[in-house]
Amino acid sequence: MQHRLERVRVMVMERKLPALLISAPTNRRYLSGFTGTYGWLLVTPTTALLFTDSRYLLQAGQQAPSFEVRQVVNPGNPFPTLLRDAVVELGLTQLGIEAAHMQVAEYRSLQKEVGAACELVPVEGIVETLREIKDSAEINTLKRAIALTDAAITAVIERLTPDTTERQAAWMLEMAMRVGGAEAVSFPIIVAAGPNAALPHATPGDAPLGTGQPIVIDMGARIDGYHADLTRTIVLGEPDARFWTIYETVLKAQEAALLSLRPGLLTHKADALARDLIVEAGYGDHFGHGLGHGVGLDIHEGPGLRRENPLVPSQPLRSGMVTSIEPGIYLEGWGGVRIEDLVLITDGGCEVLSQAPKLRR
Structure with a gap:
């Protein structure tokens, strides 16, 4: 200290x-x-x-x-x-x-x-x-929280059924993190199925997870005051072609950002790395939030990776920053897709800290 x-x-x-x-x-x-x-x-x-x-x-x-x-x-x-x-x-x-x-x-x-x-x-x-710049003790604590979050979602997804409700799934995820050693959840867990997934910050309800529809899960464990933040979009059963079109657009957008993050990159340009691909795919109006945010003792802290705004000056990324990378597409009446990982900005680029599996066609 x-x-x-x-x-x-x-x-x-x-x-x-x-x-x-x-x-x-x-x-x-x-x-x-x-x-x-x-x-x-x-x-x-x-x-x-x-x-x-x-x-x-x-x-x-x-x-x-x-x-x-x-x-x-x-x-x-x-x-x-x-x-x-x-x-x-x-x-x-x-x-x-x-x-x-x-x-x-x-x-x-x-x-x-x-x-x-x-x-x-x-x-x-x-x-x-x-x-904004995490020291080694902070990074180690964040890695523990992230690893626990990864383990919890991986274990719980295997136990979900189409009849499981959003609220039940959220409780299963919280229990898994608590049993694994979390002092608390980082924020109220989001489990949103089908049309509910069009709400980026949906509240879990009694809707069943169902089959063939997108299910957005946003969660995190808190350890020693430090927060993890992870989003995965899953499907129980076989999704349709529309799902894969949207999902792969979001995944490609995230991968493009992850490949190019580095010290010195301005935060609005980091946002554009993902946003431009979503715009080119025709879904620009359906990605309303920023690409990411810093994570640490607060679940939302600096830096903010968002679109260029003359009222909120952009800033360069710096080695030691930990930020989320979470592009998304949300379509009213259908649902949404968001994929989120936490990354550590390093001298040579970035280290992806979240390791929970992602859907692959």
């Missing part, structure tokens, strides 16, 4: 700020190791404070040895008062706050208590930018 703390200190100094207040739970965990649900970090070039309440004092001391822990008491010694005292103690005149993660009411409370002594300066993306 210490190297992460030093890196964020450098970035804060580059913003010409004397201190940063971290309120986002995943950013807090990334920098300190603290997994409690309540707390704030205050980081300066020489100081690291962790504020939490009595429920987490012992845990904070164990998990975040690089931080001095200070107790919040509600009522009596609430966080805004503790922060004001720390600001005065450290002689801070400015304090960066995570604009994307602070509620208006929380900001007003801090401004009321701290504003007379210190200017609150909204900043964005400091810790998130660091988190």
Whole structure:
């Protein structure tokens, strides 16, 4: 954790700020190791404070040895008062706050208590930018979560029948991951059969999986806070020619992207590697989402691989990024196909981390 703390200190100094207040739970965990649900970090070039309440004092001391822990008491010694005292103690005149993660009411409370002594300066993306590049410990944990996800879907698919419902299949997948060692699922599992598969984020219901129709399964195991994310489209029985046309279009689009991913490639150009093939096949209007997203302590984090947008600048891929590659085609009334793998950007290209089998004609 210490190297992460030093890196964020450098970035804060580059913003010409004397201190940063971290309120986002995943950013807090990334920098300190603290997994409690309540707390704030205050980081300066020489100081690291962790504020939490009595429920987490012992845990904070164990998990975040690089931080001095200070107790919040509600009522009596609430966080805004503790922060004001720390600001005065450290002689801070400015304090960066995570604009994307602070509620208006929380900001007003801090401004009321701290504003007379210190200017609150909204900043964005400091810790998130660091988190885009995974260190070796993070990569190893992600690989464990991905391997567990691969094993679970492979085992469960063999047990599915046409009479199995979407909801039953989702529960079978969750049980397999939990029994295999997952602390939780990465997100609510998607199992969508037939026309339901036209909804990219469908909710499993009581529809049977049936025969000959597309079944989209989107799932992931979480281990030590890190998320896996995998999508496979399967069919029970024999699919028709239309299915194979759409499926092979999506598969070719994904393979084209995987072959060309490398450091320096701009994220919108990575998206285009797959999207152009889907457009050429006549399904461009049926691929609405981006090609992929970063995965780590959050199931969706940077980088975002999406179409070029002047309001959201593209960025170059960098070695150490872990991102999903998940093209899809969705047709109302028929269904959909999505294929998703997680990849690690390497100096020489990319390493495909997901190894669950894919359909082949």
